[in-house]
Amino acid sequence: MEFAEENSFMRKSQMAPPSRIPSPGKGLSEISESQGNARSKMSRLPAAAGVKHRMNGPLSEPDPKRKTLAERAGETRSVAAPTPNSRALVRTTSLVSAGKSMSNLGHHRNPSFTSSVSSSRTPSVSSRHTSNGSFSSSVGPGGRPQTSMSFNQSTAKRPVSGASKSRPATAMDNHYNDPAWDVHNRLEDVEAMYAELKQSMQSTSSERNGLEEAVSVYKARIAELETLRLQLSSANKTLQSDLDDMKLKADSLQQRLLTATTSLDDQMRAQRIEADEAKRSHRNEIDQLRRDNVDEVDRLLRLHRDELRELERKAAMELDDRLREAERRNEAKLEEERSRRLREVQELESKITSESQNLDLALQRKDREIQNMRGEIEDIRGELDREQTLKSNLQHSLDELKATSQKTLAETSSTIQSLESTVASLRARIHFLESGSKAQSDSFAEMEARLQEAVKSAEVSKQKLIKEETLRRILFNQVQELKGNIRVMCRVRPVFNAATEGEIAKLSYPDIDKESKELEILGKEEKSSLGNITRKTHSFTFDRVFGPESQNQEVFEEISQLVQSALDGYNVCIFCYGQTGSGKTHTMSSADGMIPRATHQIYETATNLKEKGWTYTMEGSFVEVYNEEIHDLLGNSKDLDKKKHEIRHDDSKKQTFVTGLKTVSLDSPDTVETMLKQAASNRSVAATKSNERSSRSHSVFILKLIGRNSTTNETSEGTLNLVDLAGSERLKQSGAEGDRMKETQSINKSLSCLGDVIGALGQGKEGAHIPYRNSKLTYLLQYSLGGNSKTLMFVMASPLEAHLTETLTSLKFATKVHNTHIGTAKKSTKVRERSSD
Ligand SMILES: Nc1ncnc2c1ncn2[C@@H]1O[C@H](COP(=O)(O)OP(=O)(O)OP(=O)(O)O)[C@@H](O)[C@H]1O
16 A cells, blocks of 8 residues: 555656756756857858858757756756846747747646746747848848847947958948948938837846746746655655665565475475374374284184183083983982882892791691691591581580681681782882882983983074174184285295305394384395495385294294185185295195195184084195196196196186096095195106206195085185295296296296286276286186185295395285285385495
């Protein structure tokens, strides 16, 4: 706003800039000077015609060398005011000039003043012209416009002018020379001229007064303008100082802006660093959290599994205990009861025996008594017969005897009755004893019912276990997915003989005491353009790094979870990648390598899963991919390089078959050993034909696991592929020729295709083309790479300096694979390099 006002002020002041206003003083002095010049020139000019030209010159055409009024406006005013004389001398021209100036001024400043001046000037000029015209017509034939000044000069200077001698004769000269010169008339003329001149003088003086008045007005105007100029210059100064201030302010503002920008940059940099730091720490926290989660889930799973196992064990033990206890109790009870019953039976038997003996004795006695009685009766009858005569006498005795025998008979029958009742009571006793064994059988039934109950609760526990198993499978798969569907682990083989194997590379394991995920390798010496020798430290991070001391057992612990995934119905691929002699075969197919360990685990787990309703069938096949051809390592060794095998895919079931391949049903862990031996022998037969077959071909052990749960009707089909890749150093086409060249090209092609497939899978684009068909190896593993399948790559590293370049190449390839994530997101890592002198 301040600026705008100042600018408007400037604009206003420019409307009448001092430089454009003709300074009256200047104008006057200018005219005076020009008049003076004209005068001096006139004095030198020979002809009046020349005077006319010079008189008009300054008025009509300003000398181009002279400074303009505007230029002079800035100069110090040193011109002296014109003297009255000079004013008088130049008044005519001054009038014209002043008139013009005033006219100009008037145009710009004071129209009223201009009109007054011009109105007063015009008649005067016209009268002057008239007089000049009449004068000139009277004094010269040229009719030149003569000024009073020129007239005076010419009249004053004529007699003494040297120029008269040379100048051409004028009318005047003729008059002088004319003898008929009429002095009287001439005097009259002169008087008339004088009167006219006087009149002219008067009018001139009135004009002069007007002019003076104009000059005073003009001076006032000058003073005003001077004040204005001073004001303007002070305003200018103020503006200048304001401008300087503003410049200073602008400078300081610029400085502050610069400082602010720098500090903003610093702040932004600091914030960016902070953000990076926060991001890094956030990422670390997430990783830590994920790891913690995985550990926690692992721990929970372990706990859960332990608990389940404990529960199962407890339930089984409890069941066993209860059964045993029940049995024991029943047995004891039974034994007790039996012995009691036996005792009772024995007692009864002994009782019965003794009673029957008593009865027998009594019967014998009674029999004897009866015999005796019968003898007696016989005796009596004989006596009766003998004493029949003595009948009357003896009749009485006979009656008595009869009565006695009847009494004895009654007694005997009562004894028999009592014996019969004893037998009946004994029978009742036996019956009672028989009813005791019924109670026993009731207790058996009760025990049976309890047993059934226990069996039922065992069945419920079993169902619970089956459900828990399904849940475990889901949770387990989630844990595996959290760990990433593609994992890369590194294993460094030990140095076998430091004396013969040469220099050992500088490998270090920075976090060996913590997570064992990092590996650092000091690279080869490099010479810079300045001649400095440096060695780069290459840092790698994988899911796990196994040092030279690691054993196959330790390595297997890391992959056992993936083996479990195969049992749970997922496709799993475990690769070994690295140069020849780096330990691929040792890790994969040695006696305690991953293949035998995996199959052992599968047998064990499958057995444990039986009680959860799962039954598994396992089929194994072992193939070799050599020169882009499939060979059956379990087939006849003679057919190894001859028989053609084709890969076929069942897209609906997402399964792969190889035609003409021998498949072995693995019903015991020993079958695997036999299988591995046969594969190794087939390879060694092939090795006689072209050296080192194992390092020139890929071997793939395929284990198909088909599970069925009779309780839940669930099924699962998983495949475990254990792949021992060809030596990666063959990627170098180092002068290989013939068969070797073909092998090299095949290995090169299949390994780069494997990288391409993993890379394409890692991009995770739905429906994107995955180049499985580009090599036999990737085509064979089509359904075991990508999708829900899980992949683990072991990168094998040699610890020798001589193998350093190959080792670094392998580790860089593995890092690329590690940075790929299939299915679930995972942490990305980089190969870090730092130089050291
Ligand atoms: N971690 C290890 N511990 C002990 N010995 C090992 C280890 N790694 C490798 N070896 C031994 O080193 C030798 C070479 O290993 P191996 O044959 O496994 O290498 P490779 O990478 O399979 O080679 P190729 O590509 O020729 O098959 C073998 O004698 C093996 O037993």
